[in-house]
Amino acid sequence: MAKDVSEEVINNILFNYKGTYFASWVTSLQVVKDLEHMEVRESDVFLVTYPKSGTVWTQQILSLIFNEGHRNGTEKIENVNRMPWIEYNPNNIDFNSRPSPRLFTTHLPYYLMPRDLKSKMPKIIYVCRNPKDVLVSFYHFYKMIPPLKEPFDWETFFNLYISGRVMGGSWFDHVSGWYTHKDDFNILFMTYEEMKKDLKPAVKKICKFVDINLDEEAIDLVVEKATFKEMKQDPLANYIFLSNDIADKQRGVFLRKGTVGDWKNIMTVAQNEMFDKVYKEKMGDLPIKFLWDLNEENTS
Numbered sequence: 128m129a130k131d132v133s134e135e136v137i138n139n140i141l142f143n144y145k146g147t148y149f150a151s152w153v154t155s156l157q158v159v160k161d162l163e164h165m166e167v168r169e170s171d172v173f174l175v176t177y178p179k180s181g182t183v184w185t186q187q188i189l190s191l192i193f194n195e196g197h198r199n200g201t202e203k204i205e206n207v208n209r210m211p212w213i214e215y216n217p218n219n220i221d222f223n224s225r226p227s228p229r230l231f232t233t234h235l236p237y238y239l240m241p242r243d244l245k246s247k248m249p250k251i252i253y254v255c256r257n258p259k260d261v262l263v264s265f266y267h268f269y270k271m272i273p274p275l276k277e278p279f280d281w282e283t284f285f286n287l288y289i290s291g292r293v294m295g296g297s298w299f300d301h302v303s304g305w306y307t308h309k310d311d312f313n314i315l316f317m318t319y320e321e322m323k324k325d326l327k328p329a330v331k332k333i334c335k336f337v338d339i340n341l342d343e344e345a346i347d348l349v350v351e352k353a354t355f356k357e358m359k360q361d362p363l364a365n366y367i368f369l370s371n372d373i374a375d376k377q378r379g380v381f382l383r384k385g386t387v388g389d390w391k392n393i394m395t396v397a398q399n400e401m402f403d404k405v406y407k408e409k410m411g412d413l414p415i416k417f418l419w420d421l422n423e424e425n426t427s
């Protein structure tokens with residue numbers, strides 16, 4: 128039986144701004160509001176994702192593509208510092224003093240992005256993942272949230288996710304919002320599953336989009352260093368350094384399983400049917416295809 132999660136518990140860990148929820152232990156309403164006026168450069172690159180869709184993975188790929196020192200191991204800079212989150216910036220990194228090209232990460236919905244994006248048209252890479260695997264990954268991630276002394280049980284979290292009352296807001300709104308407004312931006316859409324299926328062509332696609340020419344050897348190095356196995360033990364990529372008051376390592380890890388189709392191990396038949404119904408209602412005819420399982424290759 129799902130717990131009745133009162134608004135009080137949700138408001139303890141999140142705050143709502145214009146329909147989207149933010150993690151209150153790592154940011155504030157003022158920080159999010161101020162982003163509207165963030166100075167944007169044409170040469171900037173923004174990685175945009177809904178949480179648990181492959182953000183830290185793509186951070187590693189972009190960090191490797193843009194920095195030879197990251198590829199050959201001569202530079203020891205954590206990915207979070209190479210491409211900081213704009214709305215989660217607890218160390219107050221000064222974005223304006225960074226040399227171009229600047230790389231940024233964000234979970235923002237399209238309508239909360241800096242205003243200058245539409246005039247400067249920087250490059251945006253939007254990575255999305257099938258929402259059932261996002262849900263499962265998110266459920267495990269929530270266990271790491273320090274202010275949540277008692278993590279939500281599966282059924283409770285399922286309901287919160289479906290109704291969009293989680294960090295990042297509704298998956299359905301995030302993905303459909305970015306997708307239907309894609310022509311307003313300079314954007315490359317990628318999916319977690321295409322990266323998982325065959326990383327090399329995905330890396331090449333990203334290189335082409337960001338206009339960086341790497342030879343075959345360098346591409347192979349990017350692919351090798353961005354595998355789940357490599358990243359899991361790479362302290363620059365695996366977020367192990369985060370303090371326990373931001374993400375509690377005793378209770379979980381960022382690189383958990385890294386698979387497609389894990390939802391089948393936890394969702395009940397009834398939950399799956401309900402999910403499909405909501406998916407149909409919310410995503411309608413949007414021509415966006417997801418791979419729900421790498422073996423079956425069934426898309427929807």
Ligand code: A3P
Binds near residue numbers: 178356382384385389
């Ligand atoms: P799981 O919890 O299903 O394992 P985000 O970075 O957006 O928070 O997404 C986290 C998810 O991406 C986690 O999914 C994590 O394991 C997965 N991930 C991270 N690096 C990966 C990699 N190199 N290959 C495959 N999956 C990866």
